[in-house]
Amino acid sequence: xxxxxxxxxxxxxxxxxxxxxxLVAYLTLAERRISAFIQDRLGPNRVGPFxxxxxxxxxxxxxxxxxxxxxxxxxxxxxxxxxxSFITAIIAxxxxxxxxxxxxxxxxxxxxxxxxKFQIADINVGLLYVFAIGSLSVYGVxxxxxxxxxxxxxxxxxxxxxxxxxxxxxxxxxILGVVLIAGSLKLGDIVQAQAKLWFVFPQILGFLVFLxxxxxxxNRLPFDLPxxxxxxxxxxxxxxxxxxxxxxxMAEYTHMIVASSLIVSxxxxxxxxxxxxxxxxxxxxxxxxxxxxxFIGKVFLILFLFIWVRWTLPRFRYDQxxxxxxxxxxxxxVINIIVTSAVIVFI
Amino acid sequence: xxxxxxxxxxxxxxxxxSLILTGIILIIFDPLINxxxxxxxxxxxxxxxxxxxxxxxxxxxxxxxxxxxxxSLDVFSGYFNVIFIISSxxxxxxxxxYLITMNLKSNEYxxxxxxxxxxxxxxxxxxxxxxxxxxxxIMSISVYILSxxxxxxxxxxxxxxxYLILGGFSxxxxxxxxxxxxxxxxxxxxxxxxxKFDVQNPLYLAGSALIITGFIFKIGAFPLHxxxxxxxxxxxxxxTGFMSVGVKAAAFAILLRVLLEGVYQMDANLIYVLWxxxxxxxxxxxxxxxVQKSIKRMLAYSSIAHAGYALIGVVATLRGEEIGLSSVxxxxxxxxxxxxxxxxxxxxxxxxxxxCDNYEDVSGLWSKKPLIAIALxxxxxxxxxxxxxxxxxxxxxxxxxxxxADFYWLAxxxxxxxxxxxxxxxxxxxxxxxxxxxxxxxxFKPASAFAITVLTIATLILGIFPFYSWDFALKxxxxxxxx
Amino acid sequence: xxxxxxxIFAAASVAGALLVVTHNNPVVSVLSLVLTLFxxxxxxxxxxxxxxxxxxxxxxxxxxxxxxxxTVMYLNLRKEALAFDSKSVPIKFGILFVILIVVAYLSSLxxxxxxxxxxxxxxxxxNFGTVEGVGEVLFTKYILPFELTSxxxxxxxIGVVAIAKRRFN
Numbered sequence: 001x002x003x004x005x006x007x008x009x010x011x012x013x014x015x016x017x018x019x020x021x022x023l024v025a026y027l028t029l030a031e032r033r034i035s036a037f038i039q040d041r042l043g044p045n046r047v048g049p050f051x052x053x054x055x056x057x058x059x060x061x062x063x064x065x066x067x068x069x070x071x072x073x074x075x076x077x078x079x080x081x082x083x084x085s086f087i088t089a090i091i092a093x094x095x096x097x098x099x100x101x102x103x104x105x106x107x108x109x110x111x112x113x114x115x116x117k118f119q120i121a122d123i124n125v126g127l128l129y130v131f132a133i134g135s136l137s138v139y140g141v142x143x144x145x146x147x148x149x150x151x152x153x154x155x156x157x158x159x160x161x162x163x164x165x166x167x168x169x170x171x172x173x174x175i176l177g178v179v180l181i182a183g184s185l186k187l188g189d190i191v192q193a194q195a196k197l198w199f200v201f202p203q204i205l206g207f208l209v210f211l212x213x214x215x216x217x218x219n220r221l222p223f224d225l226p227x228x229x230x231x232x233x234x235x236x237x238x239x240x241x242x243x244x245x246x247x248x249x250m251a252e253y254t255h256m257i258v259a260s261s262l263i264v265s266x267x268x269x270x271x272x273x274x275x276x277x278x279x280x281x282x283x284x285x286x287x288x289x290x291x292x293x294x295f296i297g298k299v300f301l302i303l304f305l306f307i308w309v310r311w312t313l314p315r316f317r318y319d320q321x322x323x324x325x326x327x328x329x330x331x332x333x334v335i336n337i338i339v340t341s342a343v344i345v346f347i
Numbered sequence: 348x349x350x351x352x353x354x355x356x357x358x359x360x361x362x363x364x365s366l367i368l369t370g371i372i373l374i375i376f377d378p379l380i381n382x383x384x385x386x387x388x389x390x391x392x393x394x395x396x397x398x399x400x401x402x403x404x405x406x407x408x409x410x411x412x413x414x415x416x417x418x419s420l421d422v423f424s425g426y427f428n429v430i431f432i433i434s435s436x437x438x439x440x441x442x443x444x445y446l447i448t449m450n451l452k453s454n455e456y457x458x459x460x461x462x463x464x465x466x467x468x469x470x471x472x473x474x475x476x477x478x479x480x481x482x483x484x485i486m487s488i489s490v491y492i493l494s495x496x497x498x499x500x501x502x503x504x505x506x507x508x509x510y511l512i513l514g515g516f517s518x519x520x521x522x523x524x525x526x527x528x529x530x531x532x533x534x535x536x537x538x539x540x541x542x543k544f545d546v547q548n549p550l551y552l553a554g555s556a557l558i559i560t561g562f563i564f565k566i567g568a569f570p571l572h573x574x575x576x577x578x579x580x581x582x583x584x585x586x587t588g589f590m591s592v593g594v595k596a597a598a599f600a601i602l603l604r605v606l607l608e609g610v611y612q613m614d615a616n617l618i619y620v621l622w623x624x625x626x627x628x629x630x631x632x633x634x635x636x637x638v639q640k641s642i643k644r645m646l647a648y649s650s651i652a653h654a655g656y657a658l659i660g661v662v663a664t665l666r667g668e669e670i671g672l673s674s675v676x677x678x679x680x681x682x683x684x685x686x687x688x689x690x691x692x693x694x695x696x697x698x699x700x701x702x703c704d705n706y707e708d709v710s711g712l713w714s715k716k717p718l719i720a721i722a723l724x725x726x727x728x729x730x731x732x733x734x735x736x737x738x739x740x741x742x743x744x745x746x747x748x749x750x751x752a753d754f755y756w757l758a759x760x761x762x763x764x765x766x767x768x769x770x771x772x773x774x775x776x777x778x779x780x781x782x783x784x785x786x787x788x789x790x791f792k793p794a795s796a797f798a799i800t801v802l803t804i805a806t807l808i809l810g811i812f813p814f815y816s817w818d819f820a821l822k823x824x825x826x827x828x829x830x
Numbered sequence: 831x832x833x834x835x836x837x838i839f840a841a842a843s844v845a846g847a848l849l850v851v852t853h854n855n856p857v858v859s860v861l862s863l864v865l866t867l868f869x870x871x872x873x874x875x876x877x878x879x880x881x882x883x884x885x886x887x888x889x890x891x892x893x894x895x896x897x898x899x900x901t902v903m904y905l906n907l908r909k910e911a912l913a914f915d916s917k918s919v920p921i922k923f924g925i926l927f928v929i930l931i932v933v934a935y936l937s938s939l940x941x942x943x944x945x946x947x948x949x950x951x952x953x954x955x956x957n958f959g960t961v962e963g964v965g966e967v968l969f970t971k972y973i974l975p976f977e978l979t980s981x982x983x984x985x986x987x988i989g990v991v992a993i994a995k996r997r998f999n
Contacts, residue, residue, distance in 0.1 A: 077857070124960045128884035135892025139864065142896070146857060146903055154903070161900050165893065185961050353973060367981055374988060414974040455992035462985045469978065477975035485982050492989035507993075527937065549936040 004114075012120045016093055024253040025055035031307050038311045059246070067242040070149055077147035082240065082247035085140025089254035092133040095119065095126040096261045097188045099271045099291035118271075118292055119188060126187040127179065130262065131172055134217065138164040140251065141219075145236035156235025159225045159318070166325040167216040167223075173333035174209035177202075177340040178266050191270030196277065198269035205336040207267045209329050214259040216325065219252065221310040225318060260302035264295060268302075271295040356413035359420055361402035362428060363465045369395025370461040377454040385454060389443055392457045396436045399464075403428045407819075410826065416536055417475040424472035426676055426823035427600045431471070431593055434683050435464040437691065438589035440798040445585050445694040448789070449702075451497055459496075460589060463489035467597035474608065476525045476535040479601060483521065486597055487514050487565070490590050494582035499700075506581025513564075513574045521561025527554035537608050558605060565598035568658060569627040572651045576635065579647030584702055587643065588690030591650045592683040599657060599679055603672070606665065607827070618665045622757060625662055629655030629764040636771045641704050645771055646689060649730060652768060653682055659757055660745045668752035673824035674744040677817060681741035684809070685729035688802035692723045695799060698789035709775060710782025720779050722803045727772040729806050732765045736810040744817070836876055843869035856902045860895060867891045879959040 029051060036043025045051040069078055099118035123129060138161055145157020179185060182193040200207045216223040237248045264270060271291030274280060373388055406425030413420060439457060446453045462485060469482030491514055495507015529535055531550035532543045545551055564571040579587045632652030639645040657678045663671030696703035713720040729738030742765060749758040809816055846866035850859045867890045874883035957963035968976050
């Protein structure tokens with residue numbers, strides 16, 4: 001591997017990290033502002049114009065807070081858990097394509113112009129990679145719950161594990177329809193297959209199942225049993241404070257970003273502007289900066305949906321969650337696969 | 348491999364598929380049928396087995412290869428399939444009343460027996476390590492579950508868990524051996540491995556040693572025989588009968604296939620290793636059987652000993668003695684009838700959730716149930732190798748093959764062991780005919796009685812007129828031996 | 831660079847495996863097993879087997895081990911239940927270690943020999959290890975083992991139901 005490639009990759013990684021961390025910070029603000037508007041309040045608007053510096057203030061506050069480790073906690077795992085949670089959330093972004101890419105010689109640094117993709121790694125098993133990493137994210141939560149040595153945390157951790165395992169199945173099955181149509185697991189190929197038509201139309205069932213399951217996978221309302229306040233205080237992060245608590249928080253928002261980007265790339269046409277005919281003739285090689293903007297715009301819309309749902313719907317009961325996952329979403333996803341493959345084979 | 352090739356291959360494995368389908372039908376229909384009629388699915392099991400038997404007849408006179416060489420559907424595999432189907436057929440019939448006696452669920456039980464049989468049938472024809480391993484696991488895992496099927500009984504649960512852990516260990520050893528051979532040769536097809544086999548390469552040697560170890564465990568031969576008594580004693584009676592004949596025969600089938608097709612070029616030392624294993628297995632099995640107080644445990648040790656007798660034939664085969672192979676095949680065939688019969692009688696005598704286990708439990712059988720006593724004595728005579736039963740002929744052939752292959756000592760050890768074994772087999776009969784304790788025996792059980800009758804007649808008739816079945820074994824061996 | 835990464839992950843894999851058997855906290859043992867499985871998956875990537883690597887993480891590290899950890903947490907094992915004989919274990923461990931080294935030495939000899947003789951083994955098709963490549967052989971040449979796996983899983987499920995189901999009457 002030539003050094004220029006490694007350098008480019010490192011720059012991309014740094015960019016994505018920066019972008020995501022900023023986005024996470026402002027998502028917290030957005031969440032509070034939007035919830036306030038939904039509840040007919042104003043929300044935080046004192047720090048900076050429109051409260052825009054609020055995340056900064058929050059961050060400072062969290063850093064300077066006392067960092068408590070419970071006396072009988074398992075120290076190593078207790079410290080590891082939030083980091084694990086955050087890392088597994090963020091490395092899933094490595095294969096998400098936010099645009100086509102552009103050719104450049106890096107101001108003459110390289111001998112010939114190279115094509116730089118808006119994607120850190122375009123690997124053959126892209127989608128499987130996302131799911132593999134996503135399946136690891138449950139450890140952070142479970143370990144956090146166990147290592148805290150507190151009953152509320154443990155209950156939260158167990159609930160989370162059960163919920164994530166149950167919803168991983170419909171989540172994984174619902175995308176198979178998309179994979180069948182696109183004929184590839186590379187996310188870039190899947191997006192390109194939507195140039196004519198977004199997959200949300202032929203795969204409406206898969207889309208709905210995926211949407212609901214990803215709400216459950218991110219532990220958001222109405223599926224936030226692992227941290228249900230009235231029952232188990234704050235679930236798996238009850239005992240956490242300071243930056244460790246913040247890490248769990250960031251992990252949750254990063255999960256939301258990953259889920260939204262996946263929804264956009266798999267069902268909502270990725271970086272394509274219109275549901276039909278993609279860019280209707282605009283030369284995206286020339287205007288290479290347009291696709292990323294479109295992609296990010298769509299991600300914002302889905303993130304808004306996440307927040308909107310959280311402040312609108314009440315929480316499920318535990319058995320309702322399990323019933324929904326196993327008896328409704330799972331069969332629907334299976335039906336979706338059967339119908340899709342039948343259509344592909346026979347028509 | 349094209350679609351039509353896959354279809355052709357699928358049609359060729361009819362017997363296996365019919366068993367698997369029957370098992371699945373059982374599982375699907377079991378919850379749909381309520382109450383007492385659940386037991387009537389028993390007939391579907393029998394129909395499935397009969398269909399498998401009929402489809403398997405095709406294999407007895409043709410030779411085909413399926414799934415790009417993964418399966419070799421020759422007479423050898425057809426012969427073993429007959430053994431498997433017979434053993435599961437009679438195990439199922441004997442279980443019908445036994446399960447009611449012990450208050451066990453029936454349909455999962457039958458389904459597991461069918462799946463296990465299909466795994467055995469895979470083993471008898473597989474020529475590719477991945478299929479071998481999967482067949483091995485399908486067979487074993489079903490049997491692990493069956494051993495622990497009686498959850499109410501601590502012994503049965505213990506047997507299930509012990510078998511699971513030890514069996515898992517042996518599977519891991521087998522898999523490690525397969526991995527080493529694959530690493531050395533780059534292929535998992537036995538044919539290609541044979542052509543690449545290099546005796547000087549330690550990978551091949553270590554790999555084959557580990558693979559053979561895995562099979563030796565399932566056979567229950569020395570030095571991996573310690574699990575046999577505990578598990579055979581704890582498992583439900585009919586399961587013990589089934590696994591002592593079926594699993595053992597399947598392990599022999601695959602051992603023979605791997606030895607003769609895969610590692611045939613192994614140097615002479617392997618023969619002596621197997622020689623030792625065979626001699627020790629017989630002796631330890633017999634010495635262990637003498638001191639037992641429970642008939643079931645005695646039969647478990649005797650089954651170790653019988654594995655040793657059959658291994659004599661394997662040793663003779665490796666020396667190039669053609670009659671050795673057919674004598675192993677015939678021995679396993681004969682053992683199916685007599686051992687299943689002996690366990691069948693014990694299953695028949697179990698009542699009210701209690702197994703017929705100790706010597707005292709058969710005391711006075713002759714005066715109360717003379718026919719059953721006669722059947723029991725025929726099976727035990729046959730196990731001891733006394734004429735005019737099938738057991739005598741089988742042992743005679745095995746010892747003859749050892750003598751022909753110049754293994755006189757092995758034959759002498761075998762004969763001495765047979766003499767010892769007569770002691771503990773006949774001791775059961777002493778209790779049955781002369782015991783004076785008051786034991787209550789169960790009332791008439793039609794299905795088990797039918798199975799025991801058929802098995803008794805087969806043990807006798809095949810012992811008096813062994814030639815047709817012997818020819819059959821000869822044919823199977825001839826189709827298989829490399830020239 | 832690949833060499834360095836290989837040694838890092840190989841070492842992590844072995845270290846994880848050692849921790850699994852030596853640590854007396856079952857949760858840590860399970861996590862070490864996750865580490866081992868993850869490192870092995872990375873080693874698969876070096877062998878160009880992307881698909882196997884992804885599946886290894888998805889199935890083993892992500893699904894099966896979660897169930898393990900779930901069970902371990904529910905069991906709430908006590909110290910006494912996990913105490914092991916501190917005298918005999920090091921001896922057994924030592925014996926195993928010696929055997930391991932002998933096996934490793936023999937294997938390395940064998941692999942060197944195998945490569946000299948055949949000289950193939952490195953020939954790979956263009957879609958080797960990818961989803962397409964694995965799918966192609968899995969559904970043609972190795973379709974029998976593939977289908978047998980499903981039978982095996984059915985057997986396991988029936989077994990679990992048969993043993994765990996509530997009493998007959």
